[in-house]
Amino acid sequence: MPDITLIGTGGMLPMPDRWLTSCYYFHNGHAVLIDCGEGSQVALTEAGCRHNRIDVILLTHLHADHVAGLPGLLLSMGNGGRQQPVTVFMPEGRAKILAGLLAICGGLPFEVRLAELPFDKPYSFTLPELDPMLTFSSLPLQHSERCLGYSLSLARKPEFQPEKAKELQVPVKYWKQLHSGESVQLEDGRTVSPEQVTVPNRPPIKLTYCTDTLPLDEIAEFARGSQLFICEGMYGDEDKKEDMDRKQHMLMQDACRLASRAGAERLWLTHYSPACAAPWLYEEKLRELFPNVSCAKDGMKITLTGD
Numbered sequence: 001m002p003d004i005t006l007i008g009t010g011g012m013l014p015m016p017d018r019w020l021t022s023c024y025y026f027h028n029g030h031a032v033l034i035d036c037g038e039g040s041q042v043a044l045t046e047a048g049c050r051h052n053r054i055d056v057i058l059l060t061h062l063h064a065d066h067v068a069g070l071p072g073l074l075l076s077m078g079n080g081g082r083q084q085p086v087t088v089f090m091p092e093g094r095a096k097i098l099a100g101l102l103a104i105c106g107g108l109p110f111e112v113r114l115a116e117l118p119f120d121k122p123y124s125f126t127l128p129e130l131d132p133m134l135t136f137s138s139l140p141l142q143h144s145e146r147c148l149g150y151s152l153s154l155a156r157k158p159e160f161q162p163e164k165a166k167e168l169q170v171p172v173k174y175w176k177q178l179h180s181g182e183s184v185q186l187e188d189g190r191t192v193s194p195e196q197v198t199v200p201n202r203p204p205i206k207l208t209y210c211t212d213t214l215p216l217d218e219i220a221e222f223a224r225g226s227q228l229f230i231c232e233g234m235y236g237d238e239d240k241k242e243d244m245d246r247k248q249h250m251l252m253q254d255a256c257r258l259a260s261r262a263g264a265e266r267l268w269l270t271h272y273s274p275a276c277a278a279p280w281l282y283e284e285k286l287r288e289l290f291p292n293v294s295c296a297k298d299g300m301k302i303t304l305t306g307d
C-alpha cells in the first residue's frame, strides 16, 4: 500500500514554518517525488522521508517554487552514495531549461534522465522496472507556465478469499499460486482457477496532485475515484476569486468543488499563499462544500489502503 507524505504546503516562497509544496509517494521500496521547491531536501529529512529511495521526480512546471530545490536534492543524493539513475518528468519543451538549472550540480555520480510529457493532451505511462502495477498519468493545466497535473494509480491484484478456498478444500500450499493468478491441479485431480477463489476488479489506489492552475473542468474527471486528491488552495476568501483567475491559481473553495465533482475520498489542500497565515481556520466552512477536506500541514502522512 502506498505511503504518501506531503512534504510542504507553501506556494511562492518557503517560510520559517512552512516548506514549499512537494509530495513523496513511497511504495514497494521505490519513491516518487512530485515537485521540488527550494528547501525540499530539508523538508524531506524533517518528514522522515529518505532521499535515496527517489527514483522518479515529477515536476508540475518550471516555476522556482516547484523546481529550485532540485540541484540541492540531487547533490545530496549523490553525497549519499546513489548510483542508480533518476528520471525527471516535466512538460514538453522544458527539458533544455531544466538541464541549464542542473548544470550547477557539476558532476553527479548517477545519471539524471530528463523526460518530457505531452502538453497537448492527457497522457498515461508505466515504468515496468519501477512497478508494472503503477500507472502515471498527466493532465495539461492552465497556468502562466506550462503546467501538468499528475495522478498515480496502483492496480490491485484480485482479493483472495480464504473462505472460498476452504469451501473448495484447496490446501493452503496452493493459495499463493492461485492469488498470483495461476490455476492449480489438486491431488484429487480437480483443477481450481484463480477466479474461483478471488474477488476481481478492485478499483486502483489513486493519488491525484494538481497545483498552479485555473480550476478546469477536466481536473474533476482526471481526479475521479482518487482516494487522495491533493490540490492547490491559495486563499480561503472568495473575494480573492478575481485575483486568482487573473493569476491562474485556485481558491480553497475551487478545490473543494472539484473534489466533490470528482467523487474523491479525501482532499488535502496545499500551496497556500504566504499571506494566508492560518489556512486551517477555513476548514470548518469548507466542509460545507466537501466534507472530507483537510487544510494540510507540512509532513502530513497517510497510507492509502483502498478500503
Ligand SMILES: [Zn+2]
Binding pocket: 011, 012, 063, 065, 066, 212, 271
Ligand atoms: Zn507555485
Ligand SMILES: [Zn+2]
Binding pocket: 061, 063, 143, 145, 212
Ligand atoms: Zn506556478
